[in-house]
Amino acid sequence: MNTINFENDYVVGQKNNNYNEVMAKFKELNHLALISKKWKKNIYYGFHERECFDLCYAVGDAKAIFVYLHAGYWQSRDKNQFYFIADHLAELGYHVAIMNYPLCPEVSIEKIKKSLSYSLFTLNTLLNFDSKKLPMYICGHSAGAHLTTELVLNTRCLIKDWLNVKGIIPISGIYDLVPLRSTSLNINIKLDSSQARENSPILRVSDDLVPAEFFVGSYETEAFIQQSQKMKEQWEFKGNLANFRVLKDSDHFSLLFHFLRNGEIVKSIERLYASTNI
Numbered sequence: 001m002n003t004i005n006f007e008n009d010y011v012v013g014q015k016n017n018n019y020n021e022v023m024a025k026f027k028e029l030n031h032l033a034l035i036s037k038k039w040k041k042n043i044y045y046g047f048h049e050r051e052c053f054d055l056c057y058a059v060g061d062a063k064a065i066f067v068y069l070h071a072g073y074w075q076s077r078d079k080n081q082f083y084f085i086a087d088h089l090a091e092l093g094y095h096v097a098i099m100n101y102p103l104c105p106e107v108s109i110e111k112i113k114k115s116l117s118y119s120l121f122t123l124n125t126l127l128n129f130d131s132k133k134l135p136m137y138i139c140g141h142s143a144g145a146h147l148t149t150e151l152v153l154n155t156r157c158l159i160k161d162w163l164n165v166k167g168i169i170p171i172s173g174i175y176d177l178v179p180l181r182s183t184s185l186n187i188n189i190k191l192d193s194s195q196a197r198e199n200s201p202i203l204r205v206s207d208d209l210v211p212a213e214f215f216v217g218s219y220e221t222e223a224f225i226q227q228s229q230k231m232k233e234q235w236e237f238k239g240n241l242a243n244f245r246v247l248k249d250s251d252h253f254s255l256l257f258h259f260l261r262n263g264e265i266v267k268s269i270e271r272l273y274a275s276t277n278i
Contacts, residue, residue, distance in 0.1 A: 006182040009223035010174070016219065016251045023253070029084035029260075037090050045122035048102050051115055053123070054079055056086035056096040063093035064166075064273055065127055065136040067120065069144030071172075071253075074112060075104040075188040085259045088266060095134070097123050101147075105188040109177075109199050113150045120151065124163050135166040135277055137269065141256065145173025149201040149231070152210055166276035169269060171215045172224060172252055175202040175231040179223070202227075205234045211241035211276065213268045215258075217250035224252070243268070 016022075038057040045051050068085050070077050079098040086096035099119055101112050120136070128134055140148035148170050155163075177196045180186055197203060212235050216228040225246060232244035247255045247264055258265035 006179045006223075007184060009221050010180060010183050011185060013221040014224065014252050016253075018251070019253065023081075026081060026084060026253075026256070029087070030081070033083045033087040037087065043122070043126065045119040046115055048115070050100045050102045051119070053097045053099045053119060054083070055123075055126075056083070056090050056098070058093050058095050059091050060093065062095050062127075062134060064095070064277075065123065065134050066094040066096045066269070067123065067136065067138045068096065068098050069101070069116070069138070069140035069147050070099070071142035071144055072103070073185050073189070074109055074143045074146075075185075082256070085256070088259065088261050088263075089269070092266070092270065094137075094269075095127055105190055109189060109191070109195075113147060113154060113199075116147055116151060117155055120155075120163055120165075128164075133164050135164050135273070137167050137169065137272065138165060139169035139171065139269075140173065141171045142173065142252065145170035146175060146177075146201065149173065149175060149212075150199075153201055153204055153206070165210055167211045167213070167272045169213045169215070169265065169272070170228070170231070171265070172217060172220060172228065172255065173214070173231065174224075174227055176200045176227060202231050202234055205231075205238050205240075207239045209235065209238070209240040211272060212243075213272055214242065214244040215255065215265060215268075216244075216246055217252055217255040218246050218248050219251040219254075 040055045042052045066089055070082050079100045082098055089096050101116050138148045148168050152168055177200045181191050181196050214228045214232045216225050229244055232242045235242035
C-alpha cells in the first residue's frame, strides 16, 4: 500500500452514496428490536458515562452470551445505533450486550481496551449467577473488530477459562494501525509510531486463541479487505482456527444487514456455536 493513498484507503474510499439510506434503515430496525424484545438499558461497568451497555435478553432459554462492540474509529458512534444486531440473535437464544466505551481523544486506545475488559467481567457476573456457565462470543465492527481481537489477546487465559469465551467474530476490522498515522483519523486517536505498533494486534497473534470468523464487504477498499485477510492468515499461522469471508454486494455498513434473519453473519455465529459446544 502506498502511503499517499492511506486517506483514501481508510477514510474517503470507505464512504458510499447509500450511507444515509442505510442509516435510516438501521433506525427503523432499531425501533422494531426495542419494542419486540426484552431489554435492560444502561448497565454500568465503570465510572465513565460511556462505560455501560444495553442488554437484550434471549427469547426463551438462553444458550449463550453475545457481545457487540460498535464501529466509529475509536472516536464516535453509540450503542443505540445498533440495537437491530440483537433482534434475530435473541430469537436464537443469545443474550446480546451492545457495548459503549469511552472514546478518543478523551481517552487513548489503550484506555478503551482496558475499560472493555471490565465490561466482560460485569456481564459475566450479571448473567452467570447460577451453576450454568453460558459460553460467550465477542463480535465487533470496524474499530470494534480491532477491540475484539485485542480483548482475546490481552486477557487470553481469563478469556477461555473464567469468562468461557468460545469464539470471536471480527467484522471489517483494522489490525495494523500503522497506516492510520498518515490519515486525518489520527487527529483524534493520536498515535505515534510506537503506539501504532503496540496497538496492532496482527503483530501479537499467539497460539492457543479462540476460533475467529473474519468478515469484510466486497465494496470496501482493498486495504480493508487485505487487513482482514492477513489477520485471518496470521491467526491460522499461529495454529488457531479461523475463517475469512468477503460478503458480496456489501459495503462497510450495509454488511451489518447480515445480522438479520438468514444473514451470512448469523449463519456463521450459529456454526461457531455448534462447533464449540459439542
